[in-house]
Amino acid sequence: MAGSTFATGRRTLARLLAPLLCLALAGCASTPLRGTGDLGVVIERASGSVQIVDNSHAQSLARVQGLGDLSHASVVFSRDARYAYVFGRDGAISKVDLLAARLVKRVEQASNSIGGAISSDGRVIAAQNYSPGGVKLFDADNLQLLSSVSTAAFGGGESKVVGLADMPGNRFAFALYDSGEIWLLDASTPSAPKVQRFEHIGKQPYDGLASSDGRYFIAGLYGEDGLALFDSWHADAGVRRILAGYGRGRQALPVYKMPHLRGWSIAGDYAFLPAIGQHEVLVADNRSWAQVATVPVLGQPVFVMAEPGGRRVWVNFAFPDNDKVQVIDVPTRQVIKTLQPGRAILHMEFTPRGDAVWLSSRDDNKLLVIDTATLTVRRTLPALEPSGIFFSSRASRMGM
């Protein structure tokens, strides 16, 4: 059963009326109406639970339990922003009602999964899997399986799927780690999806992102210096290499955690992307995709995230530098602040318009709410080994 506790000012009233209400209205919702636009989900990776949080008042509202192995879990939202779909590492998809703070449905769909996306019409959930590799499509309402796309279908062994992102027209783009491909999946008929393959896009794509206008899909490459760019407006032109040779023959430094890519790394005219094996953030012009600068940072970047307004870019790091966060000023492309907010900072999430950023500190069991204007901590909240933080404002953004 999904446990939940709303800690609100309704307690006094509830205490007075509880005996009566229990008898008369058992099971009936007495919660006042509210919206979901400022709600979010925090993954508590080790305990298989999520917290439902309110980012207007920087408070936790409830905990929902029973979601399984949530290491490396990620979340997408229904387009009414009421439901969160949580993709667990154990291959389960859990649909959580943010308002009722309740686990609505949980399906186990693979043995090893890494994330998912929601279609542009909001009707289809796509899950990307490592084992068995492939993509499965589900009905967003009831999580019924609609179809499976095997990445082994074309021979050469099944490939792990990385970087799954939604694209306009009920399409999804993703990369194949083992076979070095990008696939474009047209799910406009979700029971019979169509695949367009792009081969030889580069060695070991480890993650991908769709630009926030849904035009571009970019896969980061582990196996070579550079990224692979797919322009969906010119699909016939195929996939081309960008930022090639950014390491320029320098010795690659060890990578103790793979970076993560998502559409947030594009700020104004530039894309800010993590280098692999170099302690740098790469800056590319987001029309020509030519490299315009590198920003030296203190470690291997993991998340490189632009504030919603695009003025600053926040970076966290792989082990052993995962207790630090750096803030890059976009116009000058300089690090302007190094924060040391807690041990194992795994994730960062901006409030919808960027007045604050929430950080998760796994090893200090806390969340930090940082004021982006003053770069000071507004509040800390307890959490059980928190990892990902996902705000419902993602519901209306492509590539999220």
Next chain:
Amino acid sequence: MDSGPVRRGLWLLVLLAASFCQQAAAAPPAEPRAGELLQLLHKDCGACHGLSLKGGLGSPLTPQALAGKPADSLVATILNGRPGTPMPPWRPFLSEEEAQWLVQLLQQGGAR
């Protein structure tokens, strides 16, 4: 000429001796280091191999997945990494004895 039984007997001896030596070499580190290493294993190795070590972008590290793999080569992989793959060298953070202990735990299924 069939020297099979003799050979098998010798092998058994060698294996026994080897496993004995290995166990002796891989004594658990003193606390709090042992706890730190287990945290490292699940949280940092787990970043690629999965929190429950059932695999991710990295291969699974379950006893079944590691069965039959020589402990020495697993220890070398941990310490030196595997060129051409994302597996990095962990030597800056682990001694050889500590890597041996972790391999033993992983192969025996005692890493949880």
